[in-house]
Amino acid sequence: MTIGQKLKNVLSAISMILIGIAMLFFGEKAYMAIIGVFSLTLDIMGIRKLIFYFSMARYMVGGRNILFRGILLFDFGIFTGSLVWVPQVYILLYLAGTLAFSGVVNIIGASEAKRIESSWKLKTFQGIVKILFAISCLLFMHSEIRVVDICAIGFIFSAVMSITNTFRPHQVITID
Amino acid sequence: MQEDFHYYATYCAALLAGYKHIDSLDICYAAQMVDHCSVTWLKKFGGPYMAATTQLQAELLQARTDPIGLCDITRIWSAFHFLPKDLYADIDKGTKSYKDKYRLICGTNGDLLKDTVKLAKGKGLEAAGIAMHVLADTWAHTYFAGTPSLVINNTNWYFYELFPAEGVEPERRQIVFSHNPSASEDVDKPVYVSSVYQSNEHSIMNLGHGRAGHLPDYSYIRYAYLPAWGGYKEIIKDNPHDYEHAFAQMVYALSYLRGDIDVFEKDSYAFDKIQSHLKKIRGIISKRQIDASGDWKAFGESLTGEEIPDFDMDKYILEYVHSQDKSDTYLGRFFNGALLQKKMVAEKIMESGNRLAGFL
Numbered sequence: 001m002t003i004g005q006k007l008k009n010v011l012s013a014i015s016m017i018l019i020g021i022a023m024l025f026f027g028e029k030a031y032m033a034i035i036g037v038f039s040l041t042l043d044i045m046g047i048r049k050l051i052f053y054f055s056m057a058r059y060m061v062g063g064r065n066i067l068f069r070g071i072l073l074f075d076f077g078i079f080t081g082s083l084v085w086v087p088q089v090y091i092l093l094y095l096a097g098t099l100a101f102s103g104v105v106n107i108i109g110a111s112e113a114k115r116i117e118s119s120w121k122l123k124t125f126q127g128i129v130k131i132l133f134a135i136s137c138l139l140f141m142h143s144e145i146r147v148v149d150i151c152a153i154g155f156i157f158s159a160v161m162s163i164t165n166t167f168r169p170h171q172v173i174t175i176d
Numbered sequence: 177m178q179e180d181f182h183y184y185a186t187y188c189a190a191l192l193a194g195y196k197h198i199d200s201l202d203i204c205y206a207a208q209m210v211d212h213c214s215v216t217w218l219k220k221f222g223g224p225y226m227a228a229t230t231q232l233q234a235e236l237l238q239a240r241t242d243p244i245g246l247c248d249i250t251r252i253w254s255a256f257h258f259l260p261k262d263l264y265a266d267i268d269k270g271t272k273s274y275k276d277k278y279r280l281i282c283g284t285n286g287d288l289l290k291d292t293v294k295l296a297k298g299k300g301l302e303a304a305g306i307a308m309h310v311l312a313d314t315w316a317h318t319y320f321a322g323t324p325s326l327v328i329n330n331t332n333w334y335f336y337e338l339f340p341a342e343g344v345e346p347e348r349r350q351i352v353f354s355h356n357p358s359a360s361e362d363v364d365k366p367v368y369v370s371s372v373y374q375s376n377e378h379s380i381m382n383l384g385h386g387r388a389g390h391l392p393d394y395s396y397i398r399y400a401y402l403p404a405w406g407g408y409k410e411i412i413k414d415n416p417h418d419y420e421h422a423f424a425q426m427v428y429a430l431s432y433l434r435g436d437i438d439v440f441e442k443d444s445y446a447f448d449k450i451q452s453h454l455k456k457i458r459g460i461i462s463k464r465q466i467d468a469s470g471d472w473k474a475f476g477e478s479l480t481g482e483e484i485p486d487f488d489m490d491k492y493i494l495e496y497v498h499s500q501d502k503s504d505t506y507l508g509r510f511f512n513g514a515l516l517q518k519k520m521v522a523e524k525i526m527e528s529g530n531r532l533a534g535f536l
Contacts, residue, residue, distance in 0.1 A: 003238060005376075052377060056274045060327040060404045066375065 009166040016159035023152035027145060032084060035091065039081035046074025092147045096137035099154045103130030122168075126161045130154065177316045178393050181419070183208035183487050184472030186308050188479065189423055192449050193430035197482045199301055203430070205487070206305025206510055207312070210256050212489040213514065221493045226518075226536065227511035229256045229306070241324060241378040247534030249383065253322030254280055254533055255521035256306070256514075257313050258384055260321075261286035263528035276530040277328050278405055280321040284314045284421075285442040288524060293429045293440045295520055296513065302506065303513030304433045308426050310517065315422035316392045317385055319403050319411060323532055324383040326375065330404035331387045337366070338398040338412065351399065353389055361390065363464050395419040395461040395468060419461045424450055 019034055049070030057063035083091050106127030114120040133154035140146040186207040190200035213229040231239065231252060239245055254260060261283025267275050289311060296307035321328045335353070338346040353370035361367055370389035371381040385392045391399055392413070400412045424445035431449070432440040450457060453475075460471040476484050496507040503512065518536055525533040 004240070004242075055271050056327045056377065059270050059274060059407075060330065061402045061406065061408055062330070062332050062404070063327070069375075 006166050010163055013159040013162040013166075016155050016162070020152040020154075020156035020159065023148055023155070027148050035080060035084055039077050042073050042077030042080060044077075046070050046072070046077055049073060089141065089147075092137060092151060093141070095151045095154075096134040096147070099130050099137075099151070099158075100134035102158070103127040103134065106130065122161075122164070129157060133157070177312050178467065179208055179211075179487060180468040180472050181312055181316075181395065181422070182211060182309055184469050184476055184484065185423060186305065186312070186426065187484055188472060188476045189308070189426035190304075190430050191476065191479050192453070193427045193446070194434055194436060195430065197480045201484070202301040202506070203305040203308065205491070205506075206302040206513070207309040208305075208487050209489065209510060210306055210309040210514075213510070217489070221497050223496070223507065224511055224515075227514045228252060229514050229518075236380045236383070239380060241380065244534070246323065246378060247532065249380075250280070250323040250525075250533045251518055251522050251536060253384060254525065255322075255518045256310055258282035258317050258320060258322030259286065259288050259292065259310050259314050259521070260525070261288075261314075261318075263288070263525060263530065274327065276532050277321060277323060277325045279528065279530060280323050280525070280532060281328065281405065282314055282317045282320055282322065284318055284418075286314070287442075288521060289314055290440060290442055291520060291524065292517065293432065295516060297433055297440075299513055299516070300509045302510040303516070304430065306510070306513045306517055307429065307433070311426060311429055312422045315418040315425075316415070318392075318418070319406075319413070320385040320388070320392070322384055324378045324380055326377045326379070326382045326404065328403075328405050329382050329384060329387055330373070331370075331401055334410075335388070335401045336399060338400055340398065346398070348400065351391075361466055363394075363396075363466055390466075391415075394466065396464045416458070416462045420458065421445060423457060423461075 015037075019037065023034065047070070049066055053063060053067040053070055057066040060066075080094075083094060104127065106123050110120040110123035110127060133150055136150045137147050137154075140150065183204050187200045187204035190203045191197070195203065210229045213223075213227065214232045214235060215225050215228045216232055216235060217223075218225055218228060229252065231249065236249075239249055241249075258280070259282055260280045263279050265279045265281075267278050270278065292307050292310050296303040333350075333352075335351040336348040337351050338348060340346045351366070351368055353368050355370065355372040359367060359369050361369055368389045368391060371386035373387070374381040376382075381387070388401065391397055392415070395415050398412070398414050398416065400410050402408060403411055424447050427446035427449050428437070428444050429440060431437050431446055447454075456475060460468055460475060463471065465471075473484050492506040496502055496505045499505045499508070502508040515536075522533045522536045526535065
């Protein structure tokens with residue numbers, strides 16, 4: 001990973017930590033801003049993937065994955081934006097759902113990594129913690145403040161894990 | 177390719193082409209040096225950075241992947257390790273950016289190979305060694321491009337090792353790559369390591385054959401896979417066949433550089449000169465091992481009765497540092513040959529309307 005890519009990951013993680021802190025301190029008042037940023041980020045990521053697909057990746061073996069990811073990200077972005085008109089409890093459930101989904105993806109990735117003798121423990125830990133956060137949200141659904149706090153801590157946790165992953169060594173083949 | 181082929185096999189090829197022991201050592205030293213001459217190494221003794229012929233893992237991890245950074249990477253890897261086969265390849269799909277990347281795919285017997293060997297003519301043993309590195313790599317690295325690109329260099333789960341059998345279709349065993357940085361390759365299990373999938377088009381993980389691991393570097397292996405650019409058509413890479421042809425073409429090219437042949441033609445091989453050793457050569461190439469250095473070394477030493485010293489990348493540094501006329505030292509001539517090769521390839525790429533390698 002280049003210094004630029006590391007910087008990008010760290011900045012993105014720091015913004016997630018700030019969102020988490022904002023949620024902890026300002027609770028429901030931070031909702032609109034958080035939903036807005038979340039929605040815009042997903043839309044931009046989706047559009048970038050779609051541009052990459054139509055300009056190049058559609059000629060590549062397995063390139064449709066890029067298309068599906070682009071559509072999914074863009075779709076999630078629009079959906080997230082539409083949540084401003086929905087009661088807050090559903091927004092929190094949605095945020096908990098995204099955490100749970102992300103946790104499941106981590107665990108699937110970890111089991112795949114284990115199968116090919118790659119590093120899997122950190123990913124499994126990450127996945128389990130995210131799912132536990134999501135379950136806690138469901139358990140405390142009647143108390144909005146607690147759910148906000150749990151989601152906030154979940155965001156901060158994801159950000160810290162992202163920073164950890166950024167500085168972990170990755171296999172690069174030195175081509176002779 | 178690795179030290180076994182670039183150093184020891186190149187020594188054997190030079191001998192069979194008619195060079196003496198000492199000259200063959202100079203040629204194979206230069207051929208191997210191409211894999212070591214990085215900016216980090218050049219900094220150590222004040223060598224010219226522009227003459228770098230490779231990038232270390234640490235350098236690649238820090239390398240910029242903006243357009244200028246990509247040009248720096250592409251100039252080095254296309255000129256020395258992934259010589260493009262056809263800069264004007266007829267391709268009816270994709271944007272210009274896609275076509276430019278597609279046309280950098282490495283392959284054997286392209287026009288640039290002819291230019292490379294002709295450029296080395298009369299430039300000394302060091303330039304001959306550099307040309308032999310480039311030539312040999314066109315056989316090993318064929319189907320991959322020397323520029324970071326997901327859409328060209330990516331591979332997927334469809335990867336099978338082929339085990340030929342008499343009269344029937346080869347047996348296929350799926351290869352599952354490990355991405356563990358601490359994993360070591362084991363040809364018996366087998367365990368093969370490759371770069372991890374990165375969806376970023378210009379990630380350094382998508383440079384050359386990183387996604388196919390070291391498989392292109394092993395002479396014994398045959399495998400089938402789907403290259404990202406290939407439109408779901410299976411490619412079968414037969415390394416024993418390719419390495420044998422690489423060796424025979426090196427002997428032919430070195431015979432030309434030595435002056436025994438007047439014109440260097442593409443798709444020509446000196447099988448006549450290696451005929452009496454072919455059984456031995458095939459035995460080394462097809463032996464299932466990660467590093468064939470020991471076998472090639474023993475073969476080379478059996479040809480002359482002389483010892484082939486281990487490769488020492490710092491061997492000529494003192495001579496270079498203390499010389500008044502650096503251009504007349506071994507490293508001086510090596511740097512000159514490397515600069516000429518890099519300049520020639522970058523200019524040819526630019527002439528074709530492709531700006532991925534930039535200017536030197």
